[in-house]
Amino acid sequence: MPVTATAIDPGTSRPRSWWGWGYTDAHPDDAECVEMGALLPGTLARPLPIPRVADLSIGRPGVTPPPSLAHLVTADPEARASHAMGKAYRDVIRALRGRPGRIPDLVARPTADQEVADLLDWAGEHAVAVVPFGGGSSVVGGVEYRGDAHRAVLSLDLTSMDRVLEIDTVGRSALIQAGALGPVLEGQLRPHGLTLRHFPQSFEFSTLGGWLATRAGGHYATVHTHIDDFAQSLRVVTPAGAGTSWRLPGSGAGPSPDRLFLGSEGTLGVITEAWMRLQERPRHKTSASLAFTDFRRALDAVRALAQSDLAPANCRLLDPGEALLSGASHDGSSVLVLGFESATAPVDDRLAVALDLARAHGGIGEAPQADRGTPADEAVGAWRSAFLRMPYLRDGLARMGAVVETFETAATWDRIPALIDAVRAEVGAAALKATGHEATVNCRLTHVYPDGAAPYFTVAVAGRPGDEVAVWDDIKAAATDVLHRHRATITHHHAVGRDHRPGYDLQRPAPFALALRATKSALDPHGILNPGVLLD
Amino acid sequence: MPVTATAIDPGTSRPRSWWGWGYTDAHPDDAECVEMGALLPGTLARPLPIPRVADLSIGRPGVTPPPSLAHLVTADPEARASHAMGKAYRDVIRALRGRPGRIPDLVARPTADQEVADLLDWAGEHAVAVVPFGGGSSVVGGVEYRGDAHRAVLSLDLTSMDRVLEIDTVGRSALIQAGALGPVLEGQLRPHGLTLRHFPQSFEFSTLGGWLATRAGGHYATVHTHIDDFAQSLRVVTPAGAGTSWRLPGSGAGPSPDRLFLGSEGTLGVITEAWMRLQERPRHKTSASLAFTDFRRALDAVRALAQSDLAPANCRLLDPGEALLSGASHDGSSVLVLGFESATAPVDDRLAVALDLARAHGGIGEAPQADRGTPADEAVGAWRSAFLRMPYLRDGLARMGAVVETFETAATWDRIPALIDAVRAEVGAAALKATGHEATVNCRLTHVYPDGAAPYFTVAVAGRPGDEVAVWDDIKAAATDVLHRHRATITHHHAVGRDHRPGYDLQRPAPFALALRATKSALDPHGILNPGVLLD
Known part of the structure; x- marks a missing residue:
């Protein structure tokens, strides 16, 4: 499979944005940006220009792959720029301000398990950090590299592994490669009258492997809220070897092997394919x-x-x-x-x-x-239309110098009313302090449980021009603090990544932290897999 | 709390059998045993006598606890005998034949987390194996010690920690100590109009901690088949420290910490209490x-x-x-x-x-x-009456020299018909070869899923007098083999223990085996916790 450097969506042939959400042809134009900005007092008069890859200082790669792997790897600037960050507000504004995260040295697009294993072997030998990359829609700093502890950074893009390999119509399951984007996998299931029915907001721009690695939340508000329950078996390639769990509808044989890799965010291994439980389309x-x-x-x-x-x-x-x-x-x-x-x-x-x-x-x-x-x-x-349009509008507001972001959590019902009040008050106060402007802090419940609920907050306020990242970091710190004091999780379905580490480290039970560190050392002895995510 | 050596059920005041299932007053009498035996050609003419603790050779404990822990520990022979094994057929027939597993040196009954931690500290310093013990209803060799790698064996009986500590009626949850037997915890929830509604066959004789540590199956045939989904938060005491997960209705913050301890079968730590999701009683x-x-x-x-x-x-x-x-x-x-x-x-x-x-x-x-x-x-x-009486009848048949046991599994639907046929044929053939008698091999489906089902098999055949354990081991080896070839799990809800190790080792993915070993070394550095279960 040839390496394509330009980000053209494989299903729709529409151009994908390297710096912002989704398709570039769906981005609000300048006039729309100005219109939106007018609703938030204190924003810019004119939108920030759309950033160009050519304006970035992208150096030569710090490492050269061996000839045997060269055909899988590109150093093309567009490809590298579009793999530098996820799609959080923090990422978008960094791109708009010309200060993106560290650009990876190389982007690899393996087409088979063995190629993933070979790339991991090579990276381990040469102290190259490997950042697994699906659709790149992380909103928690999950797909960028920070720091300089590694000689070079390889973004491991799985989207060339995007096929439905096998379908079991009797047991309504399918073996799907991890790099399949939502529409790509649903398109292959449709002729069989089956569907995964996992519809996160990022559906068009995220992959099965990304959903599994981050325990993504789908459209089901109750019972099967996360992708976890739909995973029947996982294949994982780790630096210490690969393995596949058995296809089982249920089992009580030891701790669930799959549940260790669900939510591991590319730190323990690369999920390359999974048998997924499917459903009939609702009638x-x-x-x-x-x-x-x-x-x-x-x-x-x-x-x-x-x-x-x-x-x-x-x-x-x-x-x-x-x-x-x-x-x-x-x-x-x-x-x-x-x-x-x-x-x-x-x-x-x-x-x-x-x-x-x-x-x-x-x-x-x-x-x-x-x-x-x-x-x-x-x-x-x-509401549905607004939901899908929201991230595009966020980016439009970002161009107007606004600070607009969401965060979600979950807590037991006894804590929910006070939690929501406290978030509104404290996050609003932090935003006011950081910007001098009154912030909008809205809340919705997206997923609900017998024992609690998942509130999802949206914050919007005019930023301090040029200091938007610092403003957001102040607001986010206040959010992390209030969630922690109310014993509400740092994330219900957006994962931990690098941005949620302060909250995650506080809430993770000590014995589990020991277990995770020991597991990391055993499976990733060179410490190359997504460094800084979940663990140091 | 005083140490009681006699096994009187705390809820019912009925006497518990040290060697067989349940209450001694529910055991079939000799006449009933003879009547049942007559249905299985080749069994004994008269039942084996009921075994007596006095006939066992129970030596002096190989270790003495320090004065600070002495009040928690007993060396009483009755207590030690009743903690020597679980309640599998294999255990029952070994007791009937006067050849029980290794009798633990001591039985401890801690009443608080700190006492559990103190006992683990002491055991770690003195190379004493610790076998966590709830209701003792394991049917997989989960609560006995085998081998001689440790200086002594301590059975850690949690049933003195049996209180419902806190109830959240808004979120329908309760904080329950792990040693509460089914009726003990339901009795404390009833006044609040709430119920856990987890009803395994062993309900009267198993504890919350045992259910969680073994991923027990309850009475729900669909959706929430295992106890796993009802665990909101766990407190675990490990030799490397204790920790409690947050009470969360759902979370996507890293791999689930609770899912690592669910199914860990006492090898990584001792679950001492859990917040459990409750329900209203059905109307x-x-x-x-x-x-x-x-x-x-x-x-x-x-x-x-x-x-x-x-x-x-x-x-x-x-x-x-x-x-x-x-x-x-x-x-x-x-x-x-x-x-x-x-x-x-x-x-x-x-x-x-x-x-x-x-x-x-x-x-x-x-x-x-x-x-x-x-x-x-x-x-x-x-069917319901027969279900609850079954283990008692099994023991009655065991007294007639019969080999009567169950095993359960799960597989995807595409494999189910051939799997059931193969188990019937191959297990029947193994039983015939081992005994010269035709065996009864029955099947029921107990739990069902969109993608598969959990078949539960019952085998009954006259044994070779005195060689019943060997006969069963031959039959079980055939069962393990046929399950493995059909990629059916070695256990759907009976856990792995020591008896299922051959099958478990074959089906566990290699990367997860590495992770589990690394975790074990980190949390249990002296290797004292339930040695031989899940791992060597």
């Missing part, structure tokens, strides 16, 4: 939304729903700010978006019970008269 | 059974149910032999036992859809007219 769907004048009562409604066995596929609660921004409400009410889906039986009864439950806690809303598209359902569609 | 229940003249079609029916989203709480398929033995059918048909339960809404509709699905695959059965106890429901009750 029955329904959705509705309810308004709440009181956010606390809406929280109670969501808790009641999460503690029922109704298992809504969608159960998203938008606070008034979030509902306003997405167009789901305009009167200051909170909005609960409910959705049910099934390949087995109609779901109208489940929605009816759910609506009754929500109304008992003050929810206001009609049952939809039919399937999607009814008036009661408008908030659902409005 | 709606219904069940029904269907008969199938064709087992293969019954398998298809179960697969269809498992791949639906109906989530039956009970979905057990009994093959003709199993159905006959339990009284669920007498005409050679297979029986599918279905049950639904909910605290939210009536479940009759879900049962109706399920029955339709099963009938479409040849199932014959009426919908129940009302709740439990209707004629259509008789098979359910018959």
Whole structure:
């Protein structure tokens, strides 16, 4: 397979941005940026220019691969620039300000396990750091190299390994290579009437291997919230050897081998393929939304729903700010978006019970008269469109010098109300202190559990021109601190990467830290795999 | 808390058997044993006598605890004998033949974390093996010591740590000490209207810590089949220090710390307490059974149910032999036992859809007219009673010189029919070769998944008098071999212990084996924790 340096999306042939979210043809134009900026007092009058790779100082690679591996590796500046960072606000603004993270020396695109193993062998011998790279949509500094402890940095791009290799229609499973982007793998499953149905916001720009390595959250709001449960077996190539777990529907033979690599973020090995549990496409769907004048009562409604066995596929609660921004409400009410889906039986009864439950806690809303598209359902569609557009708008606001980012967490229900209040207050205060401007801090619940929920926060404020990274780091430090004091996880489904290390180190139990360090030494004896992520 | 040497059940005040299953007052008497033996050609004419502790040669302990720990430790022969083994057939017959496993030198009953840590410190300094012990119901050699690499053996009985320490009614969770037996913890939850609803066959005789350490299977046939999903946070005391994971409903911060200790079987640390996710008691229940003249079609029916989203709480398929033995059918048909339960809404509709699905695959059965106890429901009750009585009957048959044991596994659906056929044929052949008698090999499916199922096999055959252990070991070797060739797990929910090591070592992926060994060295540097389990 030839090495392609330009970032053209393999499925759509649309150009991918090297510095910002998604497709360049979906980026807001300058006029739109100005329009958005006007909503945030204190932002720039004109957008920052779109950064160009040619303006970066990209040196010669500090290492040369052996001839046997040369065909897998490129030193092309575009390729290297587009593998330098993920897609957090912090990454985008660094690119806009011409101060990206360390550019990798080389980008490798292996096409088979053996090539991955060979690259790891070579890197281990030459003290080359290896940063596994899927779709590059990390928002936690998971795909960049920091520091200078290694002689060179190799970005290991898995997207040339993107095939569905085998399908078991009896047991509804498929063996899929880790580098397949969401649409690429779904496209190969569709002819078989099957689907993985894992739809993170980054679906178009993230890979199966990335989802597994970061324990990604999908669109299911309940029960199977993370990709973890859909992994039947993993193949992992480590510097100390490769291995594949058996395809098993369930097992009690020792600690789960797969659960050690799920969430390992490329620090213990490279996930190269996985047998995944699939589903039939849903034949029955329904959705509705309810308004709440009181956010606390809406929280109670969501808790009641999460503690029922109704298992809504969608159960998203938008606070008034979030509902306003997405167009789901305009009167200051909170909005609960409910959705049910099934390949087995109609779901109208489940929605009816759910609506009754929500109304008992003050929810206001009609049952939809039919399937999607009814008036009661408008908030659902409005919210979905806004959801997919959000990262593009974030980048547009970044061009206006704004500081706009999200972070998510999870905590038990007893802590949720105080946690949300505290985040609003303390993160807002930190933003004000850092910028002199009032910040918008909105909240939605994205995934809910019988014992707790996952609040997702959005912060937007005008930055100090040129100092946006420092402003965000101050705000993020305040967020980390408030989450820690409320015993809320540093991340529900965005992974740890390098940006979440301070919070992660505080919450990880000491015996598990010892176990992880010992495992790292055993599997990655030269310490080349994604250095700085999860562990030092 | 005083050390009690006699094994009186704390909840019921009924006497516990030191050598066999459960309560001694529930053991079949001699006449019943003879009656059962008559059903298996070749068994003894009269039952083996009930073994007495006084007949064992129990030496003086090879080690003396320091005065500071003496009050936690006993060398009482009854206590030591009852902690020498688990409750597998292999254990029972060894006791009956007067050849139990190595008797531990001491039994300790700590009442607090610090005492556990102190005992581990002392044991580490003096090369004393520590075998964590909950209810002692292991059927895989998980609670005995084998070999002589250690100076002495301490059985660490956790059942004095049996309190529910804290209840969060908002998030429906409880902090429970690991030594609480099933009825002991449910009794403390009941006044709060909450339940863990984890009902393994050993419910009365196993502890929360044992369930967590072995990834026990509960009564839920679908979705939450193992205890794993109900663990919110674990506290683990290791020789290298203690730690507690945060109470989180979900998290994506690195690999799950809890999943490393779930299934660690006392080799990495001692689980001393856990926050567990609870449920309301179900308000709606219904069940029904269907008969199938064709087992293969019954398998298809179960697969269809498992791949639906109906989530039956009970979905057990009994093959003709199993159905006959339990009284669920007498005409050679297979029986599918279905049950639904909910605290939210009536479940009759879900049962109706399920029955339709099963009938479409040849199932014959009426919908129940009302709740439990209707004629259509008789098979359910018959099977449940037989289920709880089974281990007692096994011991009665053991006294007649029979070899009677179960083993369970799991595999993907594409492998299930051939796997079940192969186990029947090969295990039957091994039993015939070892004994000269035709064996009964029955099968039921206990837990089912969209991608596979967990078959549970029962073997019964007359043994060679005095050589029953060797006979069983031959049969088990054949079972291990056939499971391995069919890539079926060595255990779905009975754990690995020492008995399943040959199968476990074959199926564990090499990188995970390296990780586990490294973790063991880091957390248990003196190698005192449950030596021989999972690892050498």
